[in-house]
Amino acid sequence: MNRILRFLSLAFLVSCSVTYGQKNASVLAPRLKTLDSTLTVLHDRAMFSGVVLVAEQGKVLYKKALGTGNIGTNEPLTTSSAFNLASVSKQFMAMMIMQLQERGKLSYDEPVQTYLPDFPYTTITVRDLLNHTSGLPEYFDLAQKYTGPLDTLTNDSMLQLLHQYQPAVIFQPGDRWEYCNTGYVLLGSIITKVGGMPIETFFDKNIVRPLKLKNTYIYYHKSSTTPRNRVYGFRRENGKNVPDDLIRLDGVIGDGNVYSSADDLLAWSQALYTEKLVKASTLKEAFTPVKLNDATTYPYGFGWMVEDSGKVLMHTGSWVGFRTMIVRYIDKKQTLIILTNGGNAAGRVARDVFEGKTPQLPKTQLITNIRLIDGTGTAPRKAAVRLRNDRIWEIGELTTFPNESVTDGKGLVLAPGFIDSHSHHVSGFDKQPDALAVVNQGITTIVSGQDGGSYWMDTLRAQLKQKPVAVNIATYTGHATLRQQAMGVNGLYRTAKPEEVDKMKALLRTEMSKGSLGLSTGLEYEEAFFSNRDEVIQLAQAAADSGGRYISHIRSEDVMIDDAIDEIIEIGRVTKMPVQISHLKIALRDKWGQSSQLLAQLERARAEGINISADCYPYDYWMSTLRVLFPKRDYTNATSAEFAVNQLFDPTQSVLVRFAANPTYAGKTIGDIAQLRHEKPAQTLMGLVAEASTFSLKNPEAEGVEGIMGKSMDEPDVKNFLAWSQTNICSDGSYGGHPRGYGAFTRVLGRYVRDQKLMPLETAIYKMTALTAEHLGLKNRGIITPGYFADLVLLNPDTVTDNARIGASSALSTGIEAVWVAGQLVYQGQKATGAHPGVLIRR
Structure with a gap:
């Protein structure tokens, strides 16, 4: 045995021999020296097994063989190997x-x-x-x-x-x-x-x-x-x-x-x-x-x-x-030959070195001593994960390469970076490129363009180029954005004319060609509320024809929820494309407890062949505008206001987040404000809507004039929706306001997984990663497997929890130990690293 090992070692040394020529040494010698060291580094990191030869005028200036010609016999390569x-x-x-x-x-x-x-x-x-x-x-x-x-x-x-x-x-x-x-x-x-x-x-x-x-x-x-x-x-x-x-x-x-x-x-x-x-x-x-x-x-x-x-x-x-x-x-009579047998890609690097270009050597890093939850829903396993540049390369029992960067996972869980299928964070990235609200809860990719409002693809691309951010961004194209472009800001409160629908479809097709995920609607909001089904289906079909998807804040989450569910099912049936319900909820008190019936309806649609799914955030209070509390858009109707108070939200637990007309109201419940004004909550609700409207008329450039966190869901329904097999987790969050902007994902992991045992940890992570990627049509993300992007989160399942609360909505989560985006560490120790590797993901 020792004699064989000595022979193989000697043969290996011979195969590594290097021959340098003398001709043209002043130009080529430094390059050949760099080439030699580069090949050695690549070989040491298992990225080169092969032979490289350089010649000029038919004379060999350099040749080197490194690696194995037959892994079954460990026969070393030589420059004569075929x-x-x-x-x-x-x-x-x-x-x-x-x-x-x-x-x-x-x-x-x-x-x-x-x-x-x-x-x-x-x-x-x-x-x-x-x-x-x-x-x-x-x-x-x-x-x-x-x-x-x-x-x-x-x-x-x-x-x-x-x-x-x-x-x-x-x-x-x-x-x-x-x-x-x-x-x-x-x-x-x-x-x-x-x-x-x-x-x-x-x-x-x-x-x-x-x-x-x-x-x-x-x-x-x-x-x-x-x-x-x-x-x-x-x-x-x-x-x-x-x-x-x-x-x-x-x-x-x-x-x-x-x-x-x-x-x-x-x-x-x-x-x-x-x-x-x-x-x-x-x-x-x-x-x-x-x-x-x-x-x-x-x-x-x-x-x-x-x-x-x-x-x-x-x-x-x-x-x-x-x-x-x-x-x-030809002009220099030089020849470069590169032959490899390890499936590696040393060719481009070797050619760059020979031609005097700066080689872009692959960078590797190893994350060891982790419990791997890979995003597929399978049980955790002990492993190490090696990254190469922005991708996952290897998983298993891995040995450290010479001088390789190593992160000790200390027995914690390594999971795919979370994908937020419904986010409004992008509007804050101009001032917050570190994306702290996002990465502190383990999110590495956000999906914008929700509730019918979106940025144009070219705008997002330009913004990212001018100011890179820490996380990836994908987007839908918003229905309301299309309506505003085709109908004018003041022409939205009606159904669209055929020529306007045609203009919207043309705009949508252009956005789809630039990489939009599909069509997003916010049918409960005034900008789109007056659209009819035909308009929405025509636009959805245009998205489907371009290979896109449909996601919707449905037309009603309360009084008309049955009709709204029927509408999105019909869209899926007609267009035959995947459709998703945004932030699934039941916001009408009389329908609390009916989540099982609603989910059964969705399952029947799936059995019919309609690819319908949902996302959900882990809270029983939402955030929107005061005006959505009037489903009939009759803001001065006292009966409607009374109905809202009794059925659509709890004024004693619903907080006015912002109110430009009277900033002192911000942070107070509607009940508190009613007491200050010596009014009944229903009267206060109508008054606040009117005052906000007056302020907007006087300040037409003002945005976010008012916003409310409305307590209107029942906890058992929320849990049922979170647990449905076709629900992925989302935040619906932004910077400031609702705590979900900083803590939705960690709230699921702490409150619903660890404390309430609603689902196993690997199931929750699946709902935050692979299932989300499937619902969105994202490729090469959401699973820790070779070749996928190295978007990762290291978390402590024993301590992970959200700390954001009403009144402290920007408190950072606990238990998210490290976050990588495209292989770059962007968050560690509750601090951003300053790395901004995020990209705009195109469909």
């Missing part, structure tokens, strides 16, 4: 076609059908295959659809799939350029047919032997060829190397499956400066950008990307566990 070139193989296919063309065996502009009679498309030429202008679909899709899991795809069986099923072309040949592996597999078939021998034999006879290549051959799944120095593909998966090599699609030859070493590729590259294989005039066409039908060009020739007006020729390859690159700097 890698699957993946798409770099295409230049060899193109060369063999060029050789056949020179010999008069074929013509580029002949239809493929001339050489492959079973090929069903009459207008696609050999040139179209070479240039990626054929319009053919990818063969992967055909194979997955029409072949079985034990079938090995071959060139012949792929051709038969095309012959039998004749899939439609994506575009007419020559109309545009679109990379197509199918075309190069067909070229492989043409080489076999026209060359009169198996492609492996033709390749060996016409390229390998003339160039005296030692480790270059064609090898494929179930190949009879005996590979020399074959490298096996693998990938790193949660801290371990696992095989990632040839699959059942790899019975084909043409788009990949040429194997070669760095040394051989250098010989190949140098041969292209000569006429050893084809004439210079033939090669020239291979390096000429393709001309499309409209006379424009695309920088691709025959198996080569053409950069910098032909001064640089390159190609990359990516397949299973292999990533490859060859770059030829």
